[in-house]
Amino acid sequence: MGFLDFLFRRGPRQGVVLALGGGGARGLAHLGVLEVIEEAGIPVAGIAGTSAGAVVGAMWLTLGNTREVLKRWKEFLASDFPSHLPEVRLTEEVSSRDNLLLSFAQRLQQGAQVALALHRRGLVEHEDLERAVAFLVPEARIESLPQPFAAVVTDFATGKAVALTRGNLRQAVAASSAVPGVVPPYGLDGRYVLDGGVVAEVPVEEARALVPRPVVAVDVGDLPDPDEDPRRITVPRVLMRANVMTHARLRQVLVASADLVIRPEVWGMHWSEFRRLSEAVEAGRKAARSCLNRLRALALRRA
Template sequence: MGFLRSLFGLSAKPEGVVLALGGGGARGLAHIGVLEVLENAGVAVAGIAGTSAGAIIGAMWITHGSAAAVARRWREFLATGIVKGLPDVRLTPTVSTRDNPLLLFARRMRRSALVALALERTSVITHAELEKGLTFLLSDVTIESLRVKFAAVATDFETGEPVALRHGSLRAAVAASCAIPAIVPPYSFGGRHLTDGGTVADVPVAQARTLSPCPVVAVSVGEAWRPQDATGITLAEAMMRASNMTHKALRDAQLASADLVIAPDVGALHWSEFTRLDEAAAAGRAAAERVISRAQVLARCRPRRRQAEEPR
């Protein structure tokens, strides 16, 4: 059959999967564990669409070559002290949170609103601070030159539309995908003002579909949904809950169109705990190992049929 394909110029059926790596701050380190399991199982990756933390880890994996190399570079990054130098935007322990711009902003304002306003600041973290970290983590290359198809997913601040960045500077595209509203200023990219992709494409399944005809494996690292008693709920908690309801409904709709969903149990990690690499990666490995046989079947590009991981 290979001889006939060569003789008549027929292309072989593509193999592999396309990954949709979701956002979630430090919880996105679980992607490293997922990638490690895929590597060990021989599952080829035909493309990666990443949102926010998913864009960082996806881009690092493509440029550094392996999950082990990504983990090693991340440890070197932690040793630089760059993370410790960033402003503290953690909410109080009594308020459960995800990457929620409204409450992250509220926390920061509660601590230093008057100072920020007096200095006419437009953000908590500057472009320079974000780019300092990305410069250490990522090579200065173009997306077109990568060995694997890649898209960093951001949000058009003016239209509210998701934008898949597939051309130009890799660092700039990833930076735009990570620009959390009210935390990092929007980025100008290709004539648009772009912010964090997690606002409208927390797990970029639709964008992953545009990279390859291969099946899409979605990795969701968002905070797990938990029941909450409404008795005595505070104003901030009510606002948070309502925002999370909307976010969950959107994320669930995105995951419904994936061929396979991997959901690492990273609910115990706060989004800003970037030092907890080992725990996050272990959660990613455990979740991927539970469904790796299904991923191997999908990698042969069989007809698409969604398969979800067991609920957690």
């Protein structure tokens, strides 16, 4: 009997539901949180994830423990993934051993794709994202997972969050990770959807609807740098800072109804810095350990 099977046999009368937020590479901190939860023997009654949170949550439920998830991430980061993706040309600064996400993130930072983007639906094709997801997430049906799971997406037409709780797991995770302007919206069940982080960066409401247990939100979103030099203000910097402020305020509203909020100190880490895996995971561990007693108490609370 595996570790997750052991926890899940306790049923929904105990445990917590995790709301894993989006944040690109900062989402790797979720692994540190999950590792501490494993070590403490705290049952997980369900997981709702947005973007990076959906990726990590899906990996954990299918691979069985954080050790296997970390192993898969390290294999991904060490692979020659971009060499099989001819549509993404590598710059001189990116070696053939860097993964697709790192490669493309650097191109975005340098502005190499701006002109092209004005005439395309996205800078990364669905197939590219789906190959990355297939490398990380085993094939499965959401309804066949050991515990309830929701990959949260945004309905392109209505602007509402939608929780995908049935169907192909990889497809749901890819749709939840379709960053606006980077990956085209996905057509699912008669509607177009994209990254859930647009309106539900930390999916507390969706987690609460998944299982009637206390909700633990893990917020890995960015915060404005208080030490940024105002003398270096440029139009892009102002726009980026305003966007960070908006999302930070939205997350405050979203997590207000959570029973516990865990905030790993990954602020300032760029969403593309996946090579900082160890640093992000350690930040998650530290944050989870600091509230371990509260986690244990919530897991035992009566529904």
